[in-house]
Amino acid sequence: MVHECRERCVRAVQSKDARFDGWFFTAVLTTKIYCRPSCPVVPPKVENMQFYPSAAAAQQAGFRACKRCRPDASPGSPEWNDRADLVARAMRLIGDGVVDRDGVPGLAAQLGYSVRQVQRQLQAELGAGPLALARAQRAQTARLLIETSPLQMADVAFAAGFSSVRTFNETVQEVFALAPSELRSRAKKGTSPSAPGTISLRLPFRAPLTPDNLFGHLVATGVPGVEEWRDGAYRRTLRLPHGHGVVALKPMPDHIACQLWLTDQRDLAIAISRCRRMLDLDADPIAVDEQLRTDPMLAPLIDKAPGRRVPRTVDGPEFAVRAVLGQQVSTAAARTHASRLVQAYGDPIDDPAGGLTHLFPRMEALAGLDPETLAFPKSRRTTLTTLIATLAAGEIDLGAGSDWDKAREQLAALPGIGPWTVESIAMRALGDPDAFVASDLGIRYAARDLGLPEAPKALIEHARAWRPWRAYAVQYLWATGDHAINKIPE
Template sequence: MHEDRERCIRAVQAKDDRFDGWFFTAVRTTRIYCRPSCPAVPPKPENMTFYPSAAAAQAAGYRACKRCRPDTSPGSPEWNVRADAVARAMRLIGEGVVDREGVTGLATRLGYSTRQIERQLKEELGAGPLALARAQRAQTARILIETSALSMSDIAYGAGFSSIRTFNDTVQEVFALSPSELRRRATRTQAAATPGVITLRLPFRRPLTPDNLFGHLVATAVPGVEEWRDGSYRRTLRLPYGHGVVSLAPRPDHISCRLALTDQRDLQVAIARCRRMLDLDADPVAVDEQLSRDPQMAELVAKAPGRRVPRTVDGDEFAVRAVLGQQVSTAAARTHAGRLVTAYGSKVEDPFGGGLTHLFPDMGTLAGLDPAALAMPQSRRTTLTTLIAALAAGEVDLGGGSDWARAREQLAALPGIGPWTVEVVAMRGLGDPDAFLASDLGVRKAAGALGLPAAPAALTRHAAVWQPWRAYAVQYLWATDDHPINLMPQE
């Protein structure tokens, strides 16, 4: 996108927020960079330079605009659409892998050499993995400075900086303000921070229809791990350094997010996982335009544009839950999952005084479960225990940097995991926007009611016109039913 100069100029002059996160505008005369929708008077075209990432703009010597705060833009939708090495690397960087494991760890996870990864990222994003991770640390630092009462030394540590001096220098360089100045500016415009709680706004590209998004998460919520309370979807999070509890509530122009973490170093990972779960980096205009080319889908899209795919914070967890839900009702699947959580999940305190009591158990712990204790047919017990063993041993990779095609092959090779389970894990666990549940009863019923083919093979052929957004087509088809997964939760 950033290489199409004329298109970028038009977006900046129109202050079009649909392109926020797609590219960044650097102004040569002021040495600042902005999001396309910056409310300031657009600069002259001859003074504009376009970069594919905030890190690239920072590396070129530009600082972030204090008015439009480009570091808070939605992420590029490309990283959720693509499954190549660059997209997988960006998802892993968002998960904090470079901070925890270095560039070598990133390359190892992707199966490439460090030189190959650095070259590919620089060619496409104008910055290598260290620069991209540095930009992410700066953003995390800013959030902590503005929304918490933590000391600056604690913030530097929590944001992943190696020293206070590096923290101070980076914040000054990126934002043209010292950490103390950033905090003073924030306290003039924001409410006082609640001790131990980080409150922030998660931006998204409009439009967004939250009904099926929050409805699905709440209708399938595992007791003790997830709940709907006081207008918010809430859940516990297992994180690299500790755990957290998050409350997420839809607002007209953002998602309100309240986070309580046991270790501040997990902030960026927690934000990335929440954004991924709510599919906030999607490009709804591109999705809806493609789906609307099919006359039968156009009416559904027009009724509620901007539907998102409800995803997950943990691919392994979702795969286990998908198997627990095979051929049973939503209520039965919740019951099975709740029993696993009670028996094997780690207990936690709910800092907001709600009903969250456990973390969903990790695969290493579940590998020791007693199959005889599972109230399900023997065949499904075998499927579940085989899946858990494969996940615990790393034989199936459903993480942020996984290869979607390879993950499908690994899942399909396990006993009892057929096309429906593979595709639902690909859609909600891996985040593949083109995953398609052709054999799903709800999808087939909705398709038939619209005059579309209902047989899986014929429907798959017809769905070619929806590519590469078939997972979103599934959401629109499901939404024709009055099942609770499609309805905004009520108190």
């Protein structure tokens, strides 16, 4: 853990290195304030610095958030999306709101461990248990709603997940050293109000970020009615625990502009978490690119456009179905197949600001489809219906807290699902940064043109040097081709 190397943390704080924002938090013993490493104020004396692995740990130790650098709004630690162990899986589930919905027992049940084991491991690594970590997330959600919405404070309290207005007031005062009304007054001085019914915010990321393949891929493979490109933003519908929403995401030089329309404000933190995950915004591009640049064949690609991200998904089962629909067909054909399922089985929605019409179908709804209506070979019909039935029964977990190795084994055991489909799902649904689609046609063409081994087995052997970032190498290789997935629409 970064916070355990005091010398390294001190250097990062003294140089105001934004690359470490979210990796650790600096608490100042004399002021009882905690900051992100890049805080613009004059660094405190070294003897007054104390380091914590999470905002929750700093808050639990009695420190309040800096009003200048807003450490609670820094990018998340890349460790939680790069690891597959218990702590990382727990953090992804907490970010997805599991503790707020199902409590710590629900979190432990999804992870397959006892409550005591989960609490002990989180406390040991992060200095805070699941309740404190969820509380820190509720505080940040409350701050966003206070600053970006016209909701009454009582509505903000319950939307953010607090059990009472009193607890909400006490938490906001304790974490931010300001009453909720004071937070709103401060925000009004420097921001313009959002349109009615919308929440506008900035999603931070670690630079550099090359958005071409990220947004290009999402748009080029987008399902009509569920996704669209409009006014320079990628828009899509979101199925959420308490309702549904629509999000618009626009790449900017130093952030992603995000506009959310939600039917239930309690879904705000979960919607943000899923959008950040889809855009891979918590990645550490410096670490990824440094590793891949050691291969002289990849170095020129990275130097040309550093900071490529892996386009992921907001819904694992949805992407798995779309991956099967995309087997051995063009991007256009895959979109057509998916669009037909959406029109027949998706839930219709209203989108006053655009042209979105449906939520992607639930697996339970797709379980009732007639295979004879599918316009592709019988073997692929069997693959699709078997996958849907398995997902509808909850037999494979492709969610935020899934066990990557177990999910791979279960997918590979299904008829018609081979290495390409398994690795595609691992890369974009499970979020495994080391997933590698060696048999993909675009990857093989890129390998040939770069002088890399073209045969999948030989390419996998060569790519050992790229681990654990092979999913990012895939993005650089795909980007060598002249395909719509590599271009942001004009």
